Amino acid sequence: MKRIAQIYLIIVTAVICLWQLPWIYNFFTVEAYTTPFILYSSVVDDFVVRKTENKKIVCSGLDGTTYTINQYDSILPEYQARQLAAYDCLPDTLFGRAVSLKMLTEEAISMRIKPEMVFGPQIPLYQLMESQSGRVDFEMPDDVFRITDSKIEFVIKDSNKVNEPKSQMFTDALSDAGFVFPAVEIAGNPTSKKRYDNGYLITDSRNCLFNLKMEKGNPNVQKIELDQQIVPCHIFVTEFTGMHSLGMFFDQNGKLYVITMPEKEIKMVDIPPVDLHADEVFIMGNIFTWTIRIKNDDTVSWYAVDAQNFAQIKSYSQPVGYEYVKGLDFEENGWIVPGWR
Amino acid sequence: MINAIFYKEWIKTKWYYAVACLLLIGFASYAGIYLKRVGDLSGMAALWEYYLSKDDSLITIIKYLPLIVGIGGAVFQFAPEMHRKCLKLTLHLPCGYIKSVGAMMLFGTGILVMCSLICFAVLYVFASHILPNEIVSRILLTAIPWFLAGFCAYYLTIWVVVEPVWKKRVFQTILSVFVLKLFIITDTPGAYLPSLWWLVPLAFGAALLPVISLSDFKEGLQD
Numbered sequence: 110m111k112r113i114a115q116i117y118l119i120i121v122t123a124v125i126c127l128w129q130l131p132w133i134y135n136f137f138t139v140e141a142y143t144t145p146f147i148l149y150s151s152v153v154d155d156f157v158v159r160k161t162e163n164k165k166i167v168c169s170g171l172d173g174t175t176y177t178i179n180q181y182d183s184i185l186p187e188y189q190a191r192q193l194a195a196y197d198c199l200p201d202t203l204f205g206r207a208v209s210l211k212m213l214t215e216e217a218i219s220m221r222i223k224p225e226m227v228f229g230p231q232i233p234l235y236q237l238m239e240s241q242s243g244r245v246d247f248e249m250p251d252d253v254f255r256i257t258d259s260k261i262e263f264v265i266k267d268s269n270k271v272n273e274p275k276s277q278m279f280t281d282a283l284s285d286a287g288f289v290f291p292a293v294e295i296a297g298n299p300t301s302k303k304r305y306d307n308g309y310l311i312t313d314s315r316n317c318l319f320n321l322k323m324e325k326g327n328p329n330v331q332k333i334e335l336d337q338q339i340v341p342c343h344i345f346v347t348e349f350t351g352m353h354s355l356g357m358f359f360d361q362n363g364k365l366y367v368i369t370m371p372e373k374e375i376k377m378v379d380i381p382p383v384d385l386h387a388d389e390v391f392i393m394g395n396i397f398t399w400t401i402r403i404k405n406d407d408t409v410s411w412y413a414v415d416a417q418n419f420a421q422i423k424s425y426s427q428p429v430g431y432e433y434v435k436g437l438d439f440e441e442n443g444w445i446v447p448g449w450r
Numbered sequence: 451m452i453n454a455i456f457y458k459e460w461i462k463t464k465w466y467y468a469v470a471c472l473l474l475i476g477f478a479s480y481a482g483i484y485l486k487r488v489g490d491l492s493g494m495a496a497l498w499e500y501y502l503s504k505d506d507s508l509i510t511i512i513k514y515l516p517l518i519v520g521i522g523g524a525v526f527q528f529a530p531e532m533h534r535k536c537l538k539l540t541l542h543l544p545c546g547y548i549k550s551v552g553a554m555m556l557f558g559t560g561i562l563v564m565c566s567l568i569c570f571a572v573l574y575v576f577a578s579h580i581l582p583n584e585i586v587s588r589i590l591l592t593a594i595p596w597f598l599a600g601f602c603a604y605y606l607t608i609w610v611v612v613e614p615v616w617k618k619r620v621f622q623t624i625l626s627v628f629v630l631k632l633f634i635i636t637d638t639p640g641a642y643l644p645s646l647w648w649l650v651p652l653a654f655g656a657a658l659l660p661v662i663s664l665s666d667f668k669e670g671l672q673d
Contacts (some may be wrong), residue, residue, distance in 0.1 A: 110548055111665050114658035121652070125628045230586050230640045232502055251495055253502070255584065264582050265497040299502070443505070443638055445645045 131436025142431035149400045149413030152184040161429045187395035216351040216396040229443030236299035243326045247301040256292040282328035296344035303348045314345040316340045379421035380412045451545045452553045459557040466526040470519040471565045478569040481509040482576025505638045507592040516600025523608030566597045588639040595642045598653040599633035605656035613663040
């Protein structure tokens with residue numbers, strides 16, 4: 110018995126040392142590192158870096174060309190439109206296309222996808238908002254829904270009871286659209302802080318993709334046509350002000366696709382496959398181009414893609430500028446899972 | 451013999467465990483009533499939305515209580531034995547020291563299991579009345595590591611209390627703090643779900659450690 114107790118003690122002591130010693134070392138040695146803010150400029154056809162050095166903003170190109178802050182505004186007119194408009198310097202055409210401040214600000218997009226958003230602990234209950242309430246401000250619904258093996262169930266928040274008629278109506282609508290229960294992926298943005306509602310994007314048991322919305326209390330289900338070999342794995346509904354996309358998804362190989370609006374066409378974004386377990390994706394875009402940053406523990410990469418056909422224009426990578434000693438860690442994407450990180 | 455040890459432990463700790471049990475049930479009831487009151491005052495919809503949008507279980511008031519109860523149980527059971535130097539008698543009972551101390555620990559474990567189950571039942575009754583199963587299970591899952599920490603703290607405290615060598619006690623106390631930290635790394639509801647498979651043996655495996663201290667004690671080690 111004493112021998113077993115000693116083995117237990119040795120294992121536990123080793124685990125605690127592997128966990129705490131690297132942490133203590135990193136705590137005292139790792140230096141602050143900020144990922145540089147980089148955007149693609151269509152004007153100079155290159156990435157432009159903006160960072161703060163000695164409390165001063167320094168802007169430069171990748172080739173070392175330095176820019177003043179005013180030059181920075183001028184070579185990124187799509188992003189700095191408000192600043193240019195303030196000095197009455199906003200051009201009325203950009204790359205042969207008539208633009209306005211309203212247009213440029215409304216077409217700007219920003220989206221961040223972190224591993225914990227995809228793989229973190231989530232409660233499998235969802236809130237379907239009314240898409241056509243006729244009101245400018247959204248209100249949160251008075252029920253939540255869950256998708257079981259055979260149906261969709263709406264549970265009323267006040268009474269904690271299933272709303273049977275509504276559940277039946279939505280189950281029938283999904284089945285009529287060809288949805289085969291149960292669901293595999295369910296994605297939506299249940300928040301009242303948005304301009305419009307794109308509902309939910311849901312994949313069924315055959316990996317077919319559906320768009321579910323509630324319009325004036327009634328279900329509106331539309332199947333989105335996909336190539337057979339594309340399996341949407343991680344789906345995100347987008348509700349950008351410009352209304353040019355319904356959502357995005359990563360397929361089984363980590364390739365990123367955009368579902369365009371209003372035609373609901375699937376377009377592949379020309380960037381390398383993303384491993385959402387490790388990669389953090391940050392997208393900043395405008396009417397002409399998107400800059401996509403993919404960051405993990407080792408590398409940060411930036412890709413400029415065309416905002417219409419998502420073809421890659423340019424890319425740039427650099428190693429992450431800090432090093433740390435790996436050790437036993439228990440936190441991963443919001444879960445407690447032991448791992449060597 | 452074992453029944454006699456159980457009876458001795460009962461005489462020694464009944465008031466402590468009665469108060470501890472009442473405290474646990476009281477705090478669990480408070481947590482349950484708190485959920486209900488938040489629902490009544492802000493509306494059930496607001497309570498549901500809070501759970502769906504925030505990483506909070508709203509029952510963190512009971513987080514450290516099982517741990518404190520576990521430490522207290524070990525101290526109340528074993529500190530008097532060490533102080534009055536009567537643990538030696540227990541170690542020389544005809545049934546063997548592992549069996550006799552094991553019976554004492556089994557008594558404490560049994561009471562802690564009972565308290566924990568009552569707490570979970572209280573939380574379940576309050577929460578399941580106003581919240582759907584998905585949220586209730588997430589709340590209860592959040593509390594499981596806290597209660598496992600209670601068991602682990604109980605065994606680790608016995609390990610420290612019955613250790614006769616002070617230098618070893620210091621090492622054991624430091625190690626125990628880090629081991630217990632493993633159970634309370636995060637409050638994110640349900641975050642411990644993939645780790646319960648190793649947390650349960652970690653918590654109950656700590657019951658082996660007092661054997662090392664008792665062995666030192668039997669050999670008469672001291673500093």
